[in-house]
Amino acid sequence: MFIKGAGMLDGEIIETLWSMLNYTASSARSMSWFHRQEYLDAHMADSNWKKLIGMVKAIFHKWQNAVEQAAESEEQFHSLCTSVGEEKVQKWSAEEADAQERRNEDPTAMDIFDVKEDEAPGKTVMANIWLYREMEPNTTTAKGSTAWITAGIRITEQQIELRKEVRKAGRYPTADQTKNILEKRQKLQELIDDFKDRARAFVSIASEPDVDPSPEPDDWFDELPDAQPDLDEQHYADDVVFELSDGRQAERQPIPLPSSFGKAACKTRLQGLAAIELDLRVGQANDALRYLRIAIGQKSFTLDRSPNFRLHKNQAAQVYTSSRRAMELLGAPKEILSKFKVLLKTHIASSTAVVDPNARGERNKGLSWIWHTQHDPEEDPAWLDELYRVNWLRAKSRRDRWAEELTLTAAEMLWTRIFHQHRRNLWLKRAVESRTNNPKLQYYACKQAKTWDLLASQVDNALSRMES
DSSP, X not given: OOOTTTOSOOOSSSOTTGGGGTTHHHHHTTSOHHHHHHHHHHHHHHHHHHHHHTHHHHHHHHHHHHHHHHHHHHHHHHHHHHHHOHHHHHHHHHHHHHHHHHTTTOGGGGGGGSOOOOOOOOHHHHHHHHHHHHTSTTOOSOTTHHHHHHHHHHHHHHHHHHHHHHHHHOSSOOHHHHHHHHHHHHHHHHHHHHHHHHHTTTSOOSSOOSOOOSOSSOGGGTTSTTOOTTOOGGGXXXXXXXXXXXXXXXXXXXXXXXXXXXXXXXXXXXXXXXXXXXXXXXXXXXXXXXXXXXXXXXXXXXXXXXXXXXXXXXXXXXXXXXXXXXXXXXXXXXXXXXXXXXXXXXXXXXXXXXXXXXXTTOTTOOOOGGGOSSOOTTTOHHHHHHHHHHHHHHHHHHHHHHHHHHHHHHHHHHHHHHHHHHHHHHHHHHHHHTTTTOHHHHHHHHHHHHHHHHHHHHHHHHHHHHHO
């Protein structure tokens, strides 16, 4: 989305360069109030001075980047306009102008920047359908079975979330991490015990389930920088705080859902329950894919590279993988399994094909299948046209932002020169005024004027390089 006058986002905090002052906290903690104030003022003044003398270099680097990005975004936008045709460009331009005009009074006008797609039913919708069936007079569905299976699926998601926390903590967690993990394990174990007690009303669990639908090992968490490869219980053999009495942690215990008893049981004695779980698993997979699409699209535009972002995205991928494996164990038909394909890491990698199918290197690449689970681009041209419309709007916004950033950086360089010249002239004036009164003040004023003149000359050199 393009906001006139904003340019490109430089950071998501008030002052991106204040982080370097964080180290002063430990020293200032034991100081008196006045001492602390002087100490922080000195560091802030030093930080501001460093930013001032490095301003020209920073602006020049931003200008160079803006030149490259503006040219690239203009080329991509022109290529996209050529591929969609003049008629659609005029129509979409009118829609974009109308949305920008009405956005202050009607925020929903900005919905044109999102794909207008009928969302696949999620887990909650599927659960509601089966709850209504339980209420029918002549139903064969056991009362409470939908709520019981929904609770079990939620427990499996919590297991994945807890495995993520253990994975993130590594082999040597801190005391706070250990406390947090143990508390979550205790709560999860209580949920598992309660679920197993309720399960006796629906299935026979004289023996443990034969299959655990949760994929092992946690391949989706291997990308984490602090994760250990092939993490399992034996890594905690020397750390007793991570061991339970039965030797199996709560996040790795099999949950007695119909899918946990295997395909044969789901086709015979658990057929009714298996049908409920299958629909709920389909909804769970839809929810996971929806989150992945949002996350990948956000990362493609914001260039988010934080470990926490990768962690949540991988967790959603883990939920989807677990859900699809459960579908296979439930005996899902080929139509469902062909729709929900095996998810690979290449399928959820951020790519310019998501936001710009005409970027370099993407000409022969299509969008990952996760972007059209509800539509086949070859069989549904209207959906493909909708996708191109959103890509065009976003490409136009990107071009406009970089064009404005190019103008702003050039203007910032001129403003910097004007400020430096103003400070030089101010100190020259003070030098003249102090000529007869105090020679020492005159010397100091001349020295300050020379400093600001040198800073102004740096801007002149940068402007000459920008003009060339």
